[in-house]
Amino acid sequence: MAEVYLNGRYAGTVQDAAAFAQRFVEHRRKGAMPPKVNVHLNKTGDIEVETGGGRLVRPLIVVREGKPMLTEKHVKQLQKGELNWEQLVKEGVIEYLDAGEEENALVAFTEEELSPKHTHLEITPLAIIGLCTSLVPYANFSPPARVNMGSKNQKQAVGLYVSNFHLRTDMDVNILNTPQTPLVRSIMHSISEYDKHPAGQNVVVAVMSYQGYNMEDAIVLNKSSLERGFGRSTYFRPLKAEELRYSGGLVDEIGIPDKDVKGYKSEHDYRYLEQDGIIFPEAQVKEGDIAIGKTSPPRFLSSIDQYNLSLDTRRESSVGLSHGEEGIVDLILLTENAEGNRLVKVKVRDTRLPEIGDKFTSRHGQKGVVGLIVPEADMPFSASGIIPDIIFSPHGIPSRMTISHLIEMLAGKVGALKADFVDGTIFSAEPEDRLRQELLRLGFRENGVEMMYNGHSGEAYQAKIFIGDMYYLKLKHMVANKIHARARGPIQLLTRQPTEGRAKEGGLRLGEMEKDTFVAHGASLLLKERFDSDRTVIPICEECGMVAVHDAYRNKSYCVTCGEGAQIDFIEISYAFKLIMDEMKSLCIYPKLVLKRKW
Amino acid sequence: MKLPSDLRKEYAQRLPESVIKSLEEELPDKIAQAKVEKILQRTVEEYERMLVEAGECVGLVAAESIGEPGTQMTLDTFHFAGVSEMNVTVGLPRIIEILDAKKNITTPMMEIYLKEPYSKGKDIRQKALAIKETRLGEIVKKFVINPMELRMDITLDTERLTELEMSPADLKKGLKQAFKQFNVEAEGDLVVIKGGRGKADLKDLYRVKEKLRQAFIKGVKGVKQVLPIKKGEEFIIVTAGTNLRTVLALDFVDMTRTISNDIHEVAEVLGIEAARQVIMNEVLKVIDTQGLNVDARHIMLVADTMCVLGAIKGITRYGVVQEKSSALARASFETPIRHLVRAAVIGEEDLLTSVVENVMLNQPVPVGTGLPKLVAK
Structure with a gap:
C-alpha cells in the first residue's frame, strides 16, 4: 500500500506504487493526461503527482526496450516539415520530466x-547546458567553473543588443561599432541568429609575455588594431526632463532659465540651449553643460511668502551632464508622459576607444584588463608578417586549465586561413587532430606555434610562439565610467563627512582596517590628519562642559546655561563626535567635557 | 664554555638566562676574555634591538597578525567526516571557540600520557578501555519486560562483558546500589530486576528501563571514545570527551603531561597558567594545521589578555571588552547604547587613554608618534 500525494497533499492510496506510476506515465504518453503533469515514486515508496506551475521541466526522447521512440522516419518527416514538436509530444515520442520524475528515470547521454x-x-x-553556455566553443574541454564564467562574461559583452538602438532611450547602452560573427561557432549561434546581434570581434592572439605589461591577466593591445576599429564602441546615455505639475496649479517650465532664478548657473553653462530651452543635436557637450533648461516653482510656498520679498522666485532644475561625462548630443525626443506632462529626452553619445584599464575577454572565462597599448611597429611579428592584435599572458592557462581557449585559437587559425567557419559545438566539435592536420596542410606547424620576432630589435625569439585567431569580447566595464578621485568636494549635511560614491563626487573611505594599519605603524599624527575631513572647532563652557555659543558678530562667547561669565574655550574635534554628543543628550545622557591644557 | 662568574654576574641583568646558556653552548672552549666580552656586548646590542619599543602598538599588531591569516582560513575549513576515527573541530570554528572562551566546546579531547611500561605499549588496549565510559545500554543485548510478573530480564552481551573484565555478579552489585527500590538478581548472562517492596508498578519499570540504559557501569565519566595512538616513540591515549580531574588520579597515567583541550577544565584543575598555555597550544595547533605562519608571541599576548584577571575571559563583549576602562571604547564595540546608558547611570569618566576614543574625537592616538608629549616649564 502506497500513499499518493497530489501537489504535496494526501490524495489516497494505491496497491502497487510502481505499477501505478507506470500506468500514469503510459496514460500521459497516450495523451490522456496533460504533458506537463509529472509523477514520481519517492524514496519512501510513495507516489507524488505534480501539476503545479513553476517547476522546471525538460524534454527527453522516450526509450522503450533500449530503442528510442524517435525513429529515422520521424527525423525525415521533421526535415520535410511534415511533423512538428507538438505532434511529437502528443505521440509520446518526447516527454517532459520534472526534477522529481527525473529521479526515477535513467537518461542516456x-x-x-x-x-x-x-x-x-x-x-x-x-541540452544539458543553457543558451549562453552553448555559445562557448569546445566547452567540454574546460573546467565547468571556467565555462560558467565564459558564459557569464558574454552577457556583459558590448555588442549589438538590438538593431533599433538609435531610436531607443535605454539607460547605459554600449554598442560595438564593428561587430563580427565568430569564426569558431556552435550550433547555438545559428539557432539564436547570433549573426544578427553579435558581440565580439575575431582577432589574432599571441600567447607570450610582453615586457611584463600583461602580468596578472592583463592583455597588450596593438594600437593599429584599435585604429582599424577593434574594440571601438559607442556609449549612449539619455537625459530626461519632465514638466511636472504641483499642487496649486504650479508647473515646471522647460526653457532657458531667467537670470534671477534661484541657483542660476552661468550663461556659459546654458550656451547650447536654443529658444525652447533644449540643446541642439550634434552639440559637443562636456561635464556641467546643460542639455535641458528647466525651472521649478519654489518649494515650501506657504512658509516662504511671509519672509521672502521676491515672491515668485523659481528654482533652477535643469538637466545637464554630471561629473566626468562628455559626448555629442545624438537624439532629441519630445513627447508626453503617462500623465500628459511634457517630456524631453536628450540622448548623448560618446565614442569609446579601448584604453588602458578596459576589460576584454575571450569566451572561456579568460577575462583581463588592457595593460598597454603598443604601436604596431613595436609589436612582435611572425615570419609571414602577421602581427597579433592581442598579446595574452601564458600564465593565465595552467592554473585555470581552459583548454578550450587554446583549441579555439587553433580552430580560429584554421578558419581564418581556410576562410570558413569551424564548428565548436560542445561534445560534437571539429576534433583537435583534424584541426592539426588541416593546419599542416595549409603550410603551418600543426601545433599552432610560429617563429616570431621581437618588435623592438627584430631579433627572433628563441621560443616558438603559439599564435591563432580568437573571438574576443569587449566587456561593458570601462574605466571611463569608473575613474574617480577627489581632493575636495561635497560633504554630507548631517555628519559633515565627505559624500559617498562616484556619482556624488564622493571621497574614498579610509575604513576601519585601513585605520588599524596607521595605528599599527604608530603614525598617530598622520592618522589624525587623515580623519580631519570633518574637523570642527567648537566653543566649550568650562563650567558645564557642554557646547557653548560663539557670537562672531560681537566676537563674544557665552554659555547658554552658565551665562556670559563662564570661561569658554575652543576645542578642535571631529564633527561626528559633536553629533554623537547631541544624540547622547537626546537619550538624557549628559556628556560633560572636562578640558585640560595640552601644555 | 662556561662564562667567568664576574661576566656572568654582569650580564645576567642585561640578557635573559636562556640567551646566556645558548651562548655558553656555542662559544668554543678556548677563547680570549676580551673576545668574549665583545661578543657579549654585541649580543646585548642585538637583544635590545629586538625588544619591543615604547609606543609600539603590540595588541593591534597581534590582532592583525592573527586576523589576516584568519581570513584565508575561512575558505578551507574542513570537518573530518566521522567515519571511524575521531571527529575534531579544526580551522576557524576552533579558533573562534578558543578565543571566545566557549564553555561547551564541540570536540573536547584529552591526550593521556602513560607511565612505563604502558607507554611502551603494554596492555594499551585494556588501559584505554578502562578509561572509556561504559553505560549499561552498550553491554546489553536486549531488555525484556514481563508485565505479568512485573519483572525485567536483561540479557547481557557476555563478549563485551569479558572485554571489560566484568561479570554479571559485579553488575548486580552495582545495580543494587543504584536502584535500591528494586530486587536485582543475576542468573548467568541474565540480570533480573523485580519490583520489590510491592509499590513498584509497570510504569516504574518502563521508566527505569531508560534510566538503566544510561546507568554508568565502568570507566571515567565523560570519556565518550578512546583511541590509543603512537606519538613519536611512546603510546598515548587520545579521548573524545574529557574528565581531566579523574584521569589525573589514575595510577597508570603520567599526570605531568596529560592534558585536555578544554581551557575552562584546565583552568579549574591545573590553574590559570596551565590554561594560558593550553590556549596558546591549541591556537598554534590550528594555525599549524592550516599551513599558516603566525608568530607565537602574538598568540601569547592574546592568551595573556584572556588570563590576566585570573579567570578566563573570552574576546567578546562579555569578556575582555567588558573590562575596558573607557566607556567610549566599550560602546564602539557592539551594543553601544547599553554601554553609554550604563556609563551615564554611574557617572563614568573617560580619560581618553586608549586608541578608539581618540579616533572618535579625532585626537592623536597615544601610540607611536602620538606618545611623546611636550613638557613646558
Whole structure:
C-alpha cells in the first residue's frame, strides 16, 4: 500500500506504487493526461503527482526496450516539415520530466550508450547546458567553473543588443561599432541568429609575455588594431526632463532659465540651449553643460511668502551632464508622459576607444584588463608578417586549465586561413587532430606555434610562439565610467563627512582596517590628519562642559546655561563626535567635557 | 664554555638566562676574555634591538597578525567526516571557540600520557578501555519486560562483558546500589530486576528501563571514545570527551603531561597558567594545521589578555571588552547604547587613554608618534 500525494497533499492510496506510476506515465504518453503533469515514486515508496506551475521541466526522447521512440522516419518527416514538436509530444515520442520524475528515470547521454535499462535519451548533449553556455566553443574541454564564467562574461559583452538602438532611450547602452560573427561557432549561434546581434570581434592572439605589461591577466593591445576599429564602441546615455505639475496649479517650465532664478548657473553653462530651452543635436557637450533648461516653482510656498520679498522666485532644475561625462548630443525626443506632462529626452553619445584599464575577454572565462597599448611597429611579428592584435599572458592557462581557449585559437587559425567557419559545438566539435592536420596542410606547424620576432630589435625569439585567431569580447566595464578621485568636494549635511560614491563626487573611505594599519605603524599624527575631513572647532563652557555659543558678530562667547561669565574655550574635534554628543543628550545622557591644557 | 662568574654576574641583568646558556653552548672552549666580552656586548646590542619599543602598538599588531591569516582560513575549513576515527573541530570554528572562551566546546579531547611500561605499549588496549565510559545500554543485548510478573530480564552481551573484565555478579552489585527500590538478581548472562517492596508498578519499570540504559557501569565519566595512538616513540591515549580531574588520579597515567583541550577544565584543575598555555597550544595547533605562519608571541599576548584577571575571559563583549576602562571604547564595540546608558547611570569618566576614543574625537592616538608629549616649564 502506497500513499499518493497530489501537489504535496494526501490524495489516497494505491496497491502497487510502481505499477501505478507506470500506468500514469503510459496514460500521459497516450495523451490522456496533460504533458506537463509529472509523477514520481519517492524514496519512501510513495507516489507524488505534480501539476503545479513553476517547476522546471525538460524534454527527453522516450526509450522503450533500449530503442528510442524517435525513429529515422520521424527525423525525415521533421526535415520535410511534415511533423512538428507538438505532434511529437502528443505521440509520446518526447516527454517532459520534472526534477522529481527525473529521479526515477535513467537518461542516456548519447544513442550509443543506450541499454535496455534506459528509459530516456537526451535529445542532444547540448541540452544539458543553457543558451549562453552553448555559445562557448569546445566547452567540454574546460573546467565547468571556467565555462560558467565564459558564459557569464558574454552577457556583459558590448555588442549589438538590438538593431533599433538609435531610436531607443535605454539607460547605459554600449554598442560595438564593428561587430563580427565568430569564426569558431556552435550550433547555438545559428539557432539564436547570433549573426544578427553579435558581440565580439575575431582577432589574432599571441600567447607570450610582453615586457611584463600583461602580468596578472592583463592583455597588450596593438594600437593599429584599435585604429582599424577593434574594440571601438559607442556609449549612449539619455537625459530626461519632465514638466511636472504641483499642487496649486504650479508647473515646471522647460526653457532657458531667467537670470534671477534661484541657483542660476552661468550663461556659459546654458550656451547650447536654443529658444525652447533644449540643446541642439550634434552639440559637443562636456561635464556641467546643460542639455535641458528647466525651472521649478519654489518649494515650501506657504512658509516662504511671509519672509521672502521676491515672491515668485523659481528654482533652477535643469538637466545637464554630471561629473566626468562628455559626448555629442545624438537624439532629441519630445513627447508626453503617462500623465500628459511634457517630456524631453536628450540622448548623448560618446565614442569609446579601448584604453588602458578596459576589460576584454575571450569566451572561456579568460577575462583581463588592457595593460598597454603598443604601436604596431613595436609589436612582435611572425615570419609571414602577421602581427597579433592581442598579446595574452601564458600564465593565465595552467592554473585555470581552459583548454578550450587554446583549441579555439587553433580552430580560429584554421578558419581564418581556410576562410570558413569551424564548428565548436560542445561534445560534437571539429576534433583537435583534424584541426592539426588541416593546419599542416595549409603550410603551418600543426601545433599552432610560429617563429616570431621581437618588435623592438627584430631579433627572433628563441621560443616558438603559439599564435591563432580568437573571438574576443569587449566587456561593458570601462574605466571611463569608473575613474574617480577627489581632493575636495561635497560633504554630507548631517555628519559633515565627505559624500559617498562616484556619482556624488564622493571621497574614498579610509575604513576601519585601513585605520588599524596607521595605528599599527604608530603614525598617530598622520592618522589624525587623515580623519580631519570633518574637523570642527567648537566653543566649550568650562563650567558645564557642554557646547557653548560663539557670537562672531560681537566676537563674544557665552554659555547658554552658565551665562556670559563662564570661561569658554575652543576645542578642535571631529564633527561626528559633536553629533554623537547631541544624540547622547537626546537619550538624557549628559556628556560633560572636562578640558585640560595640552601644555 | 662556561662564562667567568664576574661576566656572568654582569650580564645576567642585561640578557635573559636562556640567551646566556645558548651562548655558553656555542662559544668554543678556548677563547680570549676580551673576545668574549665583545661578543657579549654585541649580543646585548642585538637583544635590545629586538625588544619591543615604547609606543609600539603590540595588541593591534597581534590582532592583525592573527586576523589576516584568519581570513584565508575561512575558505578551507574542513570537518573530518566521522567515519571511524575521531571527529575534531579544526580551522576557524576552533579558533573562534578558543578565543571566545566557549564553555561547551564541540570536540573536547584529552591526550593521556602513560607511565612505563604502558607507554611502551603494554596492555594499551585494556588501559584505554578502562578509561572509556561504559553505560549499561552498550553491554546489553536486549531488555525484556514481563508485565505479568512485573519483572525485567536483561540479557547481557557476555563478549563485551569479558572485554571489560566484568561479570554479571559485579553488575548486580552495582545495580543494587543504584536502584535500591528494586530486587536485582543475576542468573548467568541474565540480570533480573523485580519490583520489590510491592509499590513498584509497570510504569516504574518502563521508566527505569531508560534510566538503566544510561546507568554508568565502568570507566571515567565523560570519556565518550578512546583511541590509543603512537606519538613519536611512546603510546598515548587520545579521548573524545574529557574528565581531566579523574584521569589525573589514575595510577597508570603520567599526570605531568596529560592534558585536555578544554581551557575552562584546565583552568579549574591545573590553574590559570596551565590554561594560558593550553590556549596558546591549541591556537598554534590550528594555525599549524592550516599551513599558516603566525608568530607565537602574538598568540601569547592574546592568551595573556584572556588570563590576566585570573579567570578566563573570552574576546567578546562579555569578556575582555567588558573590562575596558573607557566607556567610549566599550560602546564602539557592539551594543553601544547599553554601554553609554550604563556609563551615564554611574557617572563614568573617560580619560581618553586608549586608541578608539581618540579616533572618535579625532585626537592623536597615544601610540607611536602620538606618545611623546611636550613638557613646558
